[in-house]
Amino acid sequence: MAANVGIVGIGHTIFGNSSEYDLSDVLAYAATDALQDAGYLEKRKEIDQLVVGNMASGLFCHQSAVASSVISRMDMEPVPAELVENGPASGASAVKIGYMAVASGLADVVLVVAGEVMRKVTGWLATDYVATMLHTEAEYNMGLTLPAFGGMFTRMYMEKYGLTERDLALLAVKNHDNGAKNKYAHIQLPCTIEAIADGPEADVVNTYVAEPLRMYSTCPVSDGAAALLLVNMDSPRAQEFKKKPVRIAGVASATDTHCVHNRKDPLKLEAVRIAAEKAYKMAGLSPKDISFAELHDAFSILELAISEEVGFFERGKSFLAVRNGETEINGRLPINTSGGLKSKGHPVGGTGVSQVVELVRQLRGEAEEGRQVKEPKYGMSVNFGGFGNNIVSVICARD
């Protein structure tokens, strides 16, 4: 039986450029926000465990042992602290490990914080560092990058299902609309379909990154962090917090082949399907129960492919739903209400926690005006590690 683990505090930095700041301070800022939100700042030394999610502080910041550093900056000694790394799914993995700590009985109150500071280095170096998650001999050495895989995946999908570049641009318009209203988003600017697809200047404004993927179908390089305070809802300590908990109804992950070319059907994201199925089963839910979702759109194509793998839409049909506005804020199933990675930004190791922060904001009814989903009951996130080879899904519930 699943444990009752609730989220009683959330924190989030404004995503964007924090390159002048120390990674530990960025993480500590979001974590402190979460403690304040929960009314637990003064009791922080009573926390049983800190779990930090980060992908590559060693590369981006030349810094190691980040969890210990965060503890010290927050004056939280002697609270135990460890780091969790799972590529761009490090954040959701940190949530999963935090959940496991509570469910195991080892901890009643767990602080989870995840983030990345990527902009201390050039964009070229950032592209290189992110690409180190690929298979060294069979992918990375070839010069392949994550956007290159995004481009090749997009082309396969287009040729099989008839998706167009304009469909991808519609996703950017939707997500920028949401992100423009999100106080934490990296790019708080709406964009129009004229500017990025239909107008005469569109080719210049929206240049190719990895054909047929364009700039507006690719997330920015962001700095930032997000945090959650987890509590065992069955413990007497659950009464110590200011806010009513949002329950983690399901959390699950799955893996797939490291090399994309080794997948029987390279268009199928098996790990997404399996992680989602496990999360639904744990929560006792099915895709139709989900009120809204945060899906890892590092490349816009992934929002579509993931939405199909988790069972929201039939394979090859999700972009038709986007054309119909079904995934807009007031649509049947709002997707990426935060602006997604495209507009909210993608500090790689931090994204998974940021997605769950959005689930909590929506379920509490605390999202900004114009992007609050109407009375949501269940929110789902999918955090994508590697090019689909390590996926973590979280389902949160408003009880």
Next chain:
Amino acid sequence: MIDFSVYNATAPTIQGYKCQNCGSIHYPAPMICSKCSKRRDPVTGKGWETFDLEGPCELLTWTRAWNLPEGYSRKYLLFGIVQFENGLRASGQLEVENPESGMKLVAEVEESDERPGDPVSIFVFREK
């Protein structure tokens, strides 16, 4: 016991691997056969054959990537995923004027020294 101190000295790059226990072929090198669970000793190679993975293949998908990582001087590079006649697939660079999914290509293994550090073996896919 495997002596990994000599692993780098003898580990070949970019080759196909055949499990002699069940006959299945693999790329890149596995440590355990996905079909029969036979282990591969990367130092002695005992129980496994290697073969050149080059020659005719079909292009499954491709991209022209404009934002290359640090160390690359070219404006863009083409990349593709191909399938060989034996069913194995590989990712690599593409040197084709007008790429199209489904086109017949030839794969060759070459040395690339674009990145800082030692040169590495890469796949290049071209038209016949």
